[in-house]
Amino acid sequence: MFAAGLIAVGLVAGAGAAILAVPRDNVILMQPTTIATLAPYSTVAVKGKVAEIFGNKFVIDDGSGRALVETGRAGEGGKLVAAGETLTVQGHFDDGFLHGDLLVHADGRAESLRPPRPGPRGLLDRLHGHEVAAIFPGAPDR
Template identity: 50%
Template sequence: MSDHETQPSNTTPIQSAAPASDPRPGAPRKGGRNAILGLGALGILALGFAGGAAAWSATRPHDVSFDASMKSTPIAELKEASSIGITGQVEQIYGNKFVVNDGASRALVETGRAGEGGKLVNAGETVTVQGRFDDGFLHAAAIRHADERVDELTPPPPPHHGPRHGPGAERPGAEGPGVDGPGEPG
């Protein structure tokens, strides 16, 4: 037979189009893949919405938590790790810290990032500061000025008085330069 001869008439022509669906069991369907991608996109949008809502909530003004019923404690009577309030005159300002004098004693007040640049209070101003007295100074949570204006500050987290870690921490049994290990002479 030559190349120009025709095929027998009893054969069916081969179709070149692919079947509409894959007859194999468990084969992925186009619609299923799109649905999964759509759900993933919705999940990402939901996370973005939730993150935006949290950021908005964190940046909006909130009620001031200055406790007007809290009595001021004389600076000479401050106790470690106590929530207190003091009233006095600002003597000196050191960046985000300032010294308050109540006439009998002085206390160093730490204001965190809100007080950076020394613009939170003025020297000579009378203030009432509420916060936590720890490590020898007052970590301010709120400051009431003489004009009744209240600045609420983000107080630092409570101190961790557990074991110290990192460079310079005393660690029994640690070995290294300048540190005696177990059983080594000092």
């Protein structure tokens, strides 16, 4: 009976350790395009400067035009980006908005704007933040 209990505790502990050891998500960045050439209902990346901030939305300007970026719950409070900051936003462009999925700051720090995943991994996203490793096209392997 004691041996069966030890095996059960070991299985539960192993499953818990496996859940906590979830690797970060890797995202391949798209080549940025100009705002003037954005096509409706497309997945795009845009690089520019933050012109204005409105709560969980901000305006990005790349010289060819300006676009309103929706950041969802991750941007609530207006602390996600700073006015004048240069960054790359990757997401979906439709209905006149760029619905951001990923922000890459000038220092290379990447932040996911997607909601947490369902299930145990989503619980870890909510507890520890959703970590993302951005892989730049043409970058050497790590």
